[in-house]
Amino acid sequence: MYFKKGFRTGLISLAMVLVFAGFACAETIEFVVPWSAGGGSDTMARFLVKSIRDNKLTDADFVVANKPGGNGQIGSAYVVNKKGRDNVWMTLSSGQISVPLAGLGKIKATDFTALAQIAGDVNLLVVSKDSPFKSVADVAKAAKANPGKLNVGGSATAAEDHICTYLLGKATGTKMNYTAFSGGGEVMSNLLGGHIDVAWANPNECIGQVKGGLARMLAVTTEDRLALLPDVPSFKELGYNMVFWQVRGVHGPPNMSKESIAWSVDLLKKATETDTWQKEYLTGKVLTSRFIPGADYTKVIKENEEMFREALGSMGLLKE
Amino acid sequence: MGILSDLFQHMGLGFSVALTPVNLLFCFIGVTLGTIIGALPGLGSVTGVAILLPLTFGMDPTTAIIMLAGIYYGVMYGGTISSILLNTPGDAAVVVSAIEGYPMARQGRAGAAFSMNALASFAGGTFGTIMLTAAAPAFAHAALRFGPPEYFSLMILGMASLIGLAGSNPIKGLIMTAFGFLLATVGVDAGRGVLRFTYDSVYMMTGINFLPVAIGMFGMGEVLYQMEDVVDLDILKTKIRLKTLLPTMADWVRSRMAIVRGSIIGFLVGVLPGAGATIASFLAYATEVKMTKHPEDIGKGAIEGLAAPEAANNAAAAGALVPMMTLGVPGSGTTAVLLGAFMMYGLQPGPLLFKDHPKLAWGLIASMYIGNVMLVILNTVFIPVFVCVLKMPQAILMPLILVLTVVGSYTLGNNMMDVGVMVIFGVIGYIAKKFNYPAAPLILGLVLGPITEVNFVRSASLAQGDLTIFFTRPLSLALLLGALLSLVFPLIKILFVRIRGLRR
């Protein structure tokens, strides 16, 4: 009855074994994303892979492996253990630089082989449409009048938005009260609902609300205005000494071989020059095109780490 | 009249888009994939949509988004299949469906459970879509009034309603709830950025994810419990009988109001950007535990306890699209990914979406009506197939379930930590079942604990230490009063019965 076909099943299974043995032979690069599926790093990884595949830049195949948890430390630990391996990549975002400094993990961004920064993200200071604040000067004035009373919202503790709040406080000579939410969506809804006074947001987190007239951008953290947002002044031109870039890069395990580094950097460069990357990913996510390879990228990471260390130290959050 | 005729015009436009053969086909592919992804433990709607997103490029944006949304609400239907069949929830939003769904299957009423799942899901999904069609902007703006204090009070209300979950021995329920809350504090404290109970381990830092705990407690725990009966290690007899494929008339009567309540709660909670389908299903179940006329059946296959959360998670999936489409603010993890999809197509969700891209916006909404019809048919036609799984010899079904629990918990985060958690809680789940400790309160503490705490911390931070914030904000106060009422309600009921008895 049920199992008379058992023998036949066995033969079919045997045939299938041969098929999947064939599958397993192709050279694959494991692309580790230490954050969950659907997040910023995950989207970047999947589009990078798509840019490489669609434009047939290499024969090697990629598997995107999300290893979320521990503020990026689980995925990082996994990649650190792949020391010396050539077929592993990992995404890196600024959070992975600040987390170990805040005592929330042991693996530092400098522990990996830096391959290249492949995109840049910035922060915007945003208020809702009904806010009395029309400019950064208004915010600074209000913060000065009531020290520590102005409510600033952002995502996560001791990460980008928290540090930007500190930098703004330093540049304006004021003190503000920072509250952490989980993710840009929650920050925006609390801003629109009037539960916080000002908020930090990446361009892609607030551009919909700004275009729809629900929110206003006061300033951007870059040196100059962004090409995509020509009406938004930079803090620098307004006379506030603060510049902040969020890094989005690709790293390899420690001790990656020279040939593999060269091969990877070359492939990343080609991938970021494709239309797929420039048009579908960067424009879609309102990111800035930035490619900084190898040694220069290592320097960027080190500078960022220094800046975070200084900021977290002043905020009393440094726990190395 | 103007509003109504506008509505008809919009829906006409929407259906003209959604009914094109290509969009129909991809809607069908989406809901089918959603059902399958949902039924596989571990893979949820967030992962499903995220993985398929880059593959949809090159497609027409409307078609792509119709398909991705189909995956999202398809998961709400499909996840329940493994909850009912294997006691192994396929997605976070259907964990609560296992509590009543699996006992139903054990009583030979798997068919009835599936039919009820299909129907309640359809009712909830359609209700949610109607509300989305009719009054999305109004709901979205109302939802913005929910700040951290309101979320905190809402969670208190939810927990107050769940006191009835304790089972036969309330003391054991209390212990399990406290254990759940305690487990929820392991890892990084999101509000304050402090490590708790991590003992220098990277894995402990992640905290204890509630899905592997639920898969272990329910799925593996149940398999282990059944192993007790395999005294002779002989060929196991199929113990799950198949009496009926359809719910009885009494089932419908019992579930009618549960579906209505579940749909309303689900939609309202789904609209809130800080909640989502999981919370919605828990709150709907909590309400049913309070409202049911058969409290003795709770946890033993009360069909209304399956109908309400199923209606709720589907209504919540539609509700979560409300803030995303009208404000550009994601209402859940999956809508955050969908939002990303919109943006990559150069579409800007937010106040201008309906004005700038009416075809896409109304086409998507119309496709949800069609998708729900497809899903209810799909999930009804295949009931005999699902039920066939139960006819499999136990010697094959048991290892199969165990493999599913292992693979399912691995795929959550692609690490062995979740597998470890699952196995540990599998053993705990077996012991708990053997000695009558209810599993549901523990899961509840794990789900509601972190949200309650983080919103408390945020409220305190926003009010800068002034803890009266929970009572001075009218909405928050109303929710807290509701919680109080739900605590004293049983007492009032007893009092009322006594007074009536005295009069006679």
Place this chain on the structure above:
Amino acid sequence: MRRADIAGGLITILFGIFAISQAAQIDYWWKFGPGPGFLPLWASIVMVFGGCLLLIQALRKPKQDKHRPKDPQQIKRIGNVAAVAGLTVLTAVGMVYLGFSIAIFLFVALMIHMLGKYRWYITLSMALFISLAFYISFAKWLQVPLPEGIFGF
């Protein structure tokens, strides 16, 4: 049930006390109200409290164990459960070293052999079929990076 509840109460109390000792090391109060140690401390206090209640409740129940017929199969039952639980743990560990497919194949084969009385080739082909179905649907179609062992799959 009486003895089991006494044991359960004691275990809960001991675990609760341990949790209190751990939670007490975390800040109970911070600048804006209850701190990170607040919830864990109170949750563990409630556990100790619940454990005490359970213990009292159990001790007040009359002893009636003497009259209950002993289950002669008890040890065998527990043994079965332990065997299956142990096998699952071994499989989880084995996945890391042998790779997903082989560990699952061995697990399913052993389980079917233990639970069902099929001829060896049916058992083996069922196990092969199940592990392959998992490998192909998860690793190949859904692109889940399953653990690879020393053999590379």
